[in-house]
Amino acid sequence: MSGPERVTLDLAGRRLEIEVDWVGPRDADRPLLVFLHEGLGSVAMWKDFPAALCDACGVRGLVYSRPGYGRSTPRAPGERWGVDFMHREAEQVLPALLDALGVDAPYALFGHSDGGSIALIHAARFAPRVSAAVVMAPHWVVEAFGLVSIRAAREAYEHGDLREKLAKYHADVDSAFYGWNDIWLNHAFESWTIESLLAQIACPVLAIQGTGDPYGTMRQIERIAEAVPATRLVKLAECGHSPHRDRPDAVIAATRDFLNQAITGRQR
Numbered sequence: 001m002s003g004p005e006r007v008t009l010d011l012a013g014r015r016l017e018i019e020v021d022w023v024g025p026r027d028a029d030r031p032l033l034v035f036l037h038e039g040l041g042s043v044a045m046w047k048d049f050p051a052a053l054c055d056a057c058g059v060r061g062l063v064y065s066r067p068g069y070g071r072s073t074p075r076a077p078g079e080r081w082g083v084d085f086m087h088r089e090a091e092q093v094l095p096a097l098l099d100a101l102g103v104d105a106p107y108a109l110f111g112h113s114d115g116g117s118i119a120l121i122h123a124a125r126f127a128p129r130v131s132a133a134v135v136m137a138p139h140w141v142v143e144a145f146g147l148v149s150i151r152a153a154r155e156a157y158e159h160g161d162l163r164e165k166l167a168k169y170h171a172d173v174d175s176a177f178y179g180w181n182d183i184w185l186n187h188a189f190e191s192w193t194i195e196s197l198l199a200q201i202a203c204p205v206l207a208i209q210g211t212g213d214p215y216g217t218m219r220q221i222e223r224i225a226e227a228v229p230a231t232r233l234v235k236l237a238e239c240g241h242s243p244h245r246d247r248p249d250a251v252i253a254a255t256r257d258f259l260n261q262a263i264t265g266r267q268r
Contacts, residue, residue, distance in 0.1 A: 004043050004071065007064075009096050018097055019071040023053025023061040031131070031263045032107040034094075035063040036115030038137075038242070039180035040153075042070030049244045053110070057256045057262045059263075062107075064097060074175035081183045082136040083192055086114060090121035091204050105129035106201075107264055110255070112136045113215070114180070115242065117194060120224070124200035132262035134206045135211055135254050136243045140182075140223055141193040146215040149241075151186045157181070198227035205231040210239025210246060232258060 004021040007141055021043050024030070035050050037043075042065040050264040054061035065072040068081075075081075075121050082088075108131050111119030115137025123130040139146070156162040157177050170192070171175040183189055208222035218235060225231040234254045 004110070006071070006098065006102050008146070010098055011092060011096050014076075016067050016073045016093075017071075018067065018073070018093075019065040020097075020101070021050075021061060023051040024172060025058060025060055027060070031059045031061045032063050032103065033259075034058070034098075034103075034107055034109050034117050035118060036094075036109060036111035037063075037066065037069070037157045038113035039184070039222045040069075040070075040166060040176060041065075041112065041115065042169045042176070044070060046139070046244075049248060050110075053244075053252050053255060054083050054250070056252050059108070060261065062101070067093065068172075068179045069170060070175045071171050074172035074220070075179050079179075081179055083183070083186070083189050085183060086118050087121055088117045089124050093127065094118070094122055106131035106263070108132040108259065111138065112244065113138070117154045120201065120205075121194055121197060123184075123203055123205075124194075124197040124209075125204040127200060132204050132206075132259060133201070134208070134258065135221075135224070136251070137210070137220070137241050138207065138224070139216060139220060140195055140198060141220070142190050143216060145217055145219070147185070149214040150181060154181050155183065171249045178185070195223070198224060200230055201228045202257070203230070206234065206254060206264040207231055208234045208236065208243050208251060208254065210236045210241065210243050213241045215241045217244060 006017045007020050009016045017167050050061045050063045067073045109119040116135035119133050123133045167173040207220045236247045243251050
């Protein structure tokens with residue numbers, strides 16, 4: 001609409017500035033889709049995908065940078081995220097942001113990678129509020145397979161050009177990278193799982209994953225389908241960890257069909 005803005009939150013005794021952008025149709029009565037970015041993402045890193053998706057689906061979109069990312073408040077000096085960092089984002093930060101923006105339920109979620117996991121946690125914990133969830137390359141468990149790529153990302157950041165590339169999208173690029181990378185490579189995080197929450201998800205779920213994803217196997221979305229009966233799986237060939245970049249047309253088409261059945265017709 002008019003470009004990113006900042007919303008102030010007072011959360012757990014800390015004042016946070018959250019970068020927020022609204023995309024898609026302006027009509028306030030349209031269904032709302034909330035975008036949750038990946039572990040190194042931000043409002044800017046989504047580029048024009050949220051707007052294109054929302055225009056195609058006829059829904060409003062809310063895109064924001066989580067604390068530590070983009071133009072939102074970076075991590076405090078010396079702050080290290082705990083094993084529960086995705087739970088805190090789903091159970092504390094997102095509800096506080098929606099309240100601050102005056103967002104009423106129901107709303108749908110669109111999450112990528114860590115954002116997909118946050119979407120699943122939020123859908124489980126706030127089931128009456130969430131009408132549908134689209135998750136791309138989500139994690140419900142930590143796989144040794146994916147950790148290989150996360151270690152490679154650290155090497156590329158410290159000895160390659162990844163830091164320079166990411167710096168275009170984050171005011172404090174070290175805050176963004178190490179906040180994500182440090183906890184994923186922490187031995188305590190190896191046992192992280194949200195399997196017990198999956199059965200609490202009541203809304204329809206669209207789970208999308210690329211067959212060439214270096215961060216997770218197909219078991220990540222197959223287990224979701226086993227636990228959540230109203231799940232539709234989309235497995236994309238010639239696609240890596242970012243289906244919205246590698247196969248945007250396929251993602252938009254699948255999401256449009258899914259939302260048409262899950263929310264759009266019901267809420268209009």
